[in-house]
Amino acid sequence: MSPTAVIRREDAPALSCATNRVASTIEWYRAHIVGTPILVTARRSPTARTIGAVGDRYRIGVFYDGTWFAHVSDFYATHHRRAARPSLGGLHDAVRWYVHRVDGVDLDAVEVAQAHYVRGRSPVPSTAFDAVLANAGVTRHDLELHEGKEKGVDVHLALEAWECATTLPLDYVVLITGDADFAPLVTRLIDRDVRVIIPVLDATDAGGQVLHTAAQLRAATSDTPTFDQLFAPGDADDYPLKFPFVRSATAAPPKPQNGRWHGTVTGWTPGRTHGFITDSKGVSWFASRDELPDGYEDLPIDTPVSFTGSPKPAPGKKYPQAYSIHLD
Structure with missing residues (x-):
């Protein structure tokens, strides 16, 4: 098969989204997807694609490499200035907002139609996390651990994404992974006119774990927003969707240092009279131009x-307000 050949549905063995795979299916995937050269494909406009097979809906599938997402979640909770874990529902809404803003489509027409999470299953699984996945509409796929290590997660996740994208079908596939092994899958999905979004990350967590989205994976698609870019719109006062992070109801109230809070400007459009600050605990604050130092109209991110x-936000307000803002 040539690098530019399109894999037709009839070329593949019969599969079913969210069902068990057989050995012949895995061999087909390895032969037709993994074994083909990677082709960097230019981004295509949704107007050039056949969208809306189900009414005028824009269908998104989100596919989680469970181990990668666990590292991303730990990084945001323990090493990022937000000091909070991403919410699955909030992440799904952030992706919907991204599609809405980047492609200029009606937000109400954008839906997460499928979400799948694949990871090796420990002998004593977390039932609490099972509930989190279920509440977010995410289907969990458990693979047996071999001598404590995962095996076959990438193949299973890739098959799930391919099958859902080509049979439902999906208009967008979001891959939550940093693994270069998924680059051939991305290329093949784009060949099938499926837009592929890869949220990227380059960071090192508190334990020294390097979190880096592989360059080969980034090169396979032009839709590579950072996680911070996906989450940032959620700080806006007029953001209509779920907040991207989990807010703990049991955490002790934070206290300012020497009577002043410290944080970083995370949103301020030049020319606007207000912006947003995220403090060291991950709390977003409303910032008015009137509270800036003399001579400043806005502050860079x-x-x-x-x-x-x-x-504590004032009655009727979504965010607390920052006063007497100084540059650190």
């Missing part, structure tokens, strides 16, 4: 600042 104020 990532500017370190300190400020005063109560972490």
